[in-house]
Amino acid sequence: MLHSMTGYGRSQKTFDTQTITVEVKSINSKTFDLRMRLPTHYQTKEIELRRQLATELIRGKVDFNLSISGTNNSDFRIDTTAFEAYYFQLVEMAGNLGLDKGDLLYTITRLPGVVMQNDGDVSDDEWANIELVMLEAMKQLNAFRTQEGLVLHNDMKMRIEIIMGLLVQVGPLEQGRMEKVRQRISGNMEQFIPAAKIDENRFEQELIYYLDKLDITEEKIRLLQHCNYFLEVCADEKDSLDKGKKLNFIIQEIGREINTLGSKANFADIQRIVVMMKDEADKVKEQLANIL
Numbered sequence: 001m002l003h004s005m006t007g008y009g010r011s012q013k014t015f016d017t018q019t020i021t022v023e024v025k026s027i028n029s030k031t032f033d034l035r036m037r038l039p040t041h042y043q044t045k046e047i048e049l050r051r052q053l054a055t056e057l058i059r060g061k062v063d064f065n066l067s068i069s070g071t072n073n074s075d076f077r078i079d080t081t082a083f084e085a086y087y088f089q090l091v092e093m094a095g096n097l098g099l100d101k102g103d104l105l106y107t108i109t110r111l112p113g114v115v116m117q118n119d120g121d122v123s124d125d126e127w128a129n130i131e132l133v134m135l136e137a138m139k140q141l142n143a144f145r146t147q148e149g150l151v152l153h154n155d156m157k158m159r160i161e162i163i164m165g166l167l168v169q170v171g172p173l174e175q176g177r178m179e180k181v182r183q184r185i186s187g188n189m190e191q192f193i194p195a196a197k198i199d200e201n202r203f204e205q206e207l208i209y210y211l212d213k214l215d216i217t218e219e220k221i222r223l224l225q226h227c228n229y230f231l232e233v234c235a236d237e238k239d240s241l242d243k244g245k246k247l248n249f250i251i252q253e254i255g256r257e258i259n260t261l262g263s264k265a266n267f268a269d270i271q272r273i274v275v276m277m278k279d280e281a282d283k284v285k286e287q288l289a290n291i292l
Contacts, residue, residue: 001237002244003292004148005029005060009140011133017070020130022137024053026060026145028290033061039068042130045122049134056138059292066130082113145292152287153234156247159280163254164227166273166280167220170261173269174216216264223257226250244291251288255281 005028012021032054038046053064086108094101108114122130230250233243258281262274 001146002149002153002234003142003145004152004290005145005292006148006290007060007141007144009137009142009144011136011140013129013133013136014070015129018126018129019069020133021065021067021069022130022133023065023067024057024062024134024137024141026057026062026141029059029061032057032059035061035063037065037067039066042066042068042122045127045130052131052134053138057141066134078109079114082111083108086111086114149291152291156284156287157231157234159284160227160230160254162280163258163277164224166277167223167227169273170216170220170270173267173273214264214266216261216270219257219261219264223254223261226254226257230254244288247291248285248288251281251284255285 005026008025010021010023012019014020034050034053036046036049038049049064049066053062087104090104090108091101093099230247233246233250236243255278258274258277262271262278265271265274
């Protein structure tokens with residue numbers, strides 16, 4: 001089973017007065033490249049989050065966004081020392097000036113330094129809630145990756161099968177190619193050497209040696225083997241973290257055999273087929289750039 005590096009997941013849940021939202025998206029990259037946006041209060045958990053995301057998502061350029069709306073009882077605290085200092089000063093000033101004390105509780109809580117945001121550790125319960133939402137978002141992203149991977153699998157399978165079909169077309173052209181090479185060599189030689197001076201046995205030996213150098217049987221066999229191996233790896237139902245790398249290696253070998261086939265063919269009809277093969281192989285390479 002193949003997995004794409006492209007994916008998107010979003011999850012949102014409300015716990016008491018807090019609403020936690022996690023959004024994660026990824027595109028292809030040779031390594032794991034993570035960009036995170038976290039509320040200030042949760043910066044202490046960044047390393048742990050990075051570790052979990054790297055383990056789960058493996059590879060890709062990933063954008064992770066955690067946002068929290070509402071409040072939690074652990075988010076804020078009252079500085080009692082500041083509160084008392086404000087209170088006694090205000091009561092004393094009100095008494096000295098003969099003013100109504102009014103709603104001192106409301107007034108004091110609005111003064112600087114009384115209500116403080118906690119900068120301490122995130123509570124276990126709160127972190128468990130965040131992890132729950134994060135895992136749900138990553139589950140959605142991985143489901144997207146699997147679905148996209150199936151689309152890529154079908155496309156690459158079709159293109160490899162096209163290459164194999166084109167390879168079948170090379171066979172009937174080979175005999176005609178060899179005969180034309182033989183005729184061309186014989187014709188060129190007769191232009192410069194009188195027929196009476198040609199050693200037919202030696203000529204046949206040299207011709208066989210030359211034609212052997214142009215033989216593409218091994219290239220055709222290896223190309224077919226590489227194509228079958230590519231399809232076999234794609235069809236393997238086991239999840240493998242290095243499947244994309246393995247397929248990249250195989251497509252490189254396929255490209256190498258196609259190039260050798262083209263250079264040795266020295267025959268226009270076969271070279272036209274080789275150009276079509278290379279076009280399909282290049283399209284497979286483009287798709288593999290997004291395979292995990």
